Amino acid sequence: xxxxxxxxxxxxxxxxxxxxxxxxxxxxxxxxxxxxxxxxxxxxxxxxxxxxxxxxxxxxxxxxxxxxxxxxxxxxxxxxxxxxxxxxxxxxxxxxxxxxxxxxxxxxxxxxxxxxxxxxxxxxxxxxxxxxxxxxxxxxxxxxxxxxxxxxxxxxxxxxxxxxxxxxxxxxxxxxxxxxxxxxxxxxxxxxxxxxxxxxxxxxxxxxxxxxxxxxxxxxxxxxxxxxxxxxxxxxxxxxxxxxxxxxxxxxxxxxxxxxxxxxxxxxxxxxxxxxxxxxxxxxxxxxxxxxxxxxxxxxxxxxxxxxxxxxxxxxxxxxxxxxxxxxxxxxxxxxxxxxxxxxxxxxxxxxxxxxxxxxxxxxxxxxxxxxxxxxxxxxxxxxxxxxxxxxxxxxxxxxxxxxxxxxxx
Amino acid sequence: xxxxxxxxxxxxxxxxxxxxxxxxxxxxxxxxxxxxxxxxxxxxxxxxxxxxxxxxxxxxxxxxxxxxxxxxxxxxxxxxxxxxxxxxxxxxxxxxxxxx
Numbered sequence: 001x002x003x004x005x006x007x008x009x010x011x012x013x014x015x016x017x018x019x020x021x022x023x024x025x026x027x028x029x030x031x032x033x034x035x036x037x038x039x040x041x042x043x044x045x046x047x048x049x050x051x052x053x054x055x056x057x058x059x060x061x062x063x064x065x066x067x068x069x070x071x072x073x074x075x076x077x078x079x080x081x082x083x084x085x086x087x088x089x090x091x092x093x094x095x096x097x098x099x100x101x102x103x104x105x106x107x108x109x110x111x112x113x114x115x116x117x118x119x120x121x122x123x124x125x126x127x128x129x130x131x132x133x134x135x136x137x138x139x140x141x142x143x144x145x146x147x148x149x150x151x152x153x154x155x156x157x158x159x160x161x162x163x164x165x166x167x168x169x170x171x172x173x174x175x176x177x178x179x180x181x182x183x184x185x186x187x188x189x190x191x192x193x194x195x196x197x198x199x200x201x202x203x204x205x206x207x208x209x210x211x212x213x214x215x216x217x218x219x220x221x222x223x224x225x226x227x228x229x230x231x232x233x234x235x236x237x238x239x240x241x242x243x244x245x246x247x248x249x250x251x252x253x254x255x256x257x258x259x260x261x262x263x264x265x266x267x268x269x270x271x272x273x274x275x276x277x278x279x280x281x282x283x284x285x286x287x288x289x290x291x292x293x294x295x296x297x298x299x300x301x302x303x304x305x306x307x308x309x310x311x312x313x314x315x316x317x318x319x320x321x322x323x324x325x326x327x328x329x330x331x332x333x334x335x336x337x338x339x340x341x342x343x344x345x346x347x348x349x350x351x352x353x354x355x356x357x358x359x360x361x362x363x364x365x366x367x368x369x370x371x372x373x374x375x376x377x378x379x380x381x382x383x384x385x386x387x388x389x390x391x392x393x394x395x396x397x398x399x400x401x402x403x404x405x406x407x408x409x410x
Numbered sequence: 411x412x413x414x415x416x417x418x419x420x421x422x423x424x425x426x427x428x429x430x431x432x433x434x435x436x437x438x439x440x441x442x443x444x445x446x447x448x449x450x451x452x453x454x455x456x457x458x459x460x461x462x463x464x465x466x467x468x469x470x471x472x473x474x475x476x477x478x479x480x481x482x483x484x485x486x487x488x489x490x491x492x493x494x495x496x497x498x499x500x501x502x503x504x505x506x507x508x509x510x
Binding site: 074132133134136137138139140141142143146154155158164167168171175182190194220223233234242243248249250251252253267268270271274275276 | 416418419420421422424425427429464466467469470471474487489490491493502
């Protein structure tokens with residue numbers, strides 16, 4: 001009855017019966033039930049893995065672009081195709097600018113960050129130009145990009161600004177990574193991430209490519225009409241100084257935590273000032289880039305991208321600063337020039353990286369010279385230093401898990 | 411009847427914060443324009459948003475239209491991704507109207 005094959009028990013016996021059989025006094029029955037449960041788990045696992053492989057085997061769309069023309073209406077379904085990935089150049093320059101801008105952003109993410117489109121899996125890129133009439137804006141609607149023509153009084157065509165295009169597409173990247181909630185500090189970080197990578201795309205795509213000190217660090221410099229005396233929509237180098245005139249008023253962005261603007265979490269309050277307080281992390285990135293030097297999409301951009309991927313929907317300025325510091329140390333060496341630049345940059349905008357992280361790094365530095373001396377006491381100190389680093393890492397992981405739990409609906 | 415348009419958010423959110431709302435007093439309009447405004451207001455007031463907000467839009471603009479008429483105040487708030495066709499028509503009319 002209980003052969004080595006036990007085919008009957010391997011067929012349709014429900015799991016709850018198998019589990020009961022595990023308690024049977026007969027060891028052959030227990031063994032057979034255990035083998036069946038293990039086999040079932042293995043098969044389930046294999047099916048899961050096959051499913052994963054199947055989806056991975058789907059050919060990436062490689063960020064194929066389609067630009068559509070809204071004809072100055074607000075209806076996207078009614079838009080007509082302007083240009084496709086392999087289609088001919090359009091006679092409409094807005095269509096062509098959007099097409100090129102989406103392409104440069106896609107190429108930046110591929111070459112500089114090894115990311116296949118916004119979702120990492122070759123997500124198609126769709127853009128809609130000539131949205132509405134005299135529309136002074138461009139936005140990301142959650143899955144595609146929308147451009148207005150401007151009113152020709154304040155603003156011109158928003159397809160003219162590569163950093164604005166890359167800014168909007170980067171909202172998609174953020175949504176597929178940290179998912180930073182669009183309000184208060186997490187929202188300002190969301191906006192800042194888009195300005196950071198928007199500016200990096202512009203610097204990377206420039207001919208020749210621009211180093212951090214060659215870049216203008218302006219967002220939307222090209223969208224104003226010539227008569228408007230404004231540098232740009234925002235300045236990452238000098239938040240609060242992008243414009244100041246009777247038509248536009250004064251740029252309200254702060255460049256330091258002491259000037260953080262508390263705004264209502266409403267539409268009228270810009271969801272707690274997400275476009276306003278982004279000036280603070282923007283400046284931190286600019287200072288990091290200048291501090292490290294060279295091309296800002298290299299070490300600074302890599303650090304920020306890694307920190308974005310390690311962040312959650314509720315990450316605030318402090319947590320993000322800490323994460324950039326950690327990532328800089330992990331990627332470029334503890335206490336290296338990169339990590340020091342990150343630390344100094346955040347300090348300059350009024351955010352001090354958490355003391356435990358700095359202490360762990362300092363202890364690691366102290367450990368290095370002592371490693372040459374071999375006696376029991378030095379090894380104890382090295383152990384202590386390692387334990388501090390481990391505990392610090394565990395604390396950071398735990399914080400993120402708590403933040404994740406908090407962000408889930410109950 | 412007074413109709414007040416305020417615009418919020420978008421890439422130019424900082425600039426929009428600084429700009430005062432646009433106020434249109436129907437008493438200052440000629441009769442055909444006043445009638446047209448009244449029609450647009452009535453249509454927008456009875457039209458719900460075309461879609462619920464997905465919460466995923468970024469840098470979209472939102473609009474608050476406040477109607478003050480005979481001691482009563484009605485506030486309509488919709489955004490680029492949620493506005494009804496009638497709200498969009500009223501918004502466009504108000505935007506086109508020359509500044510005070």
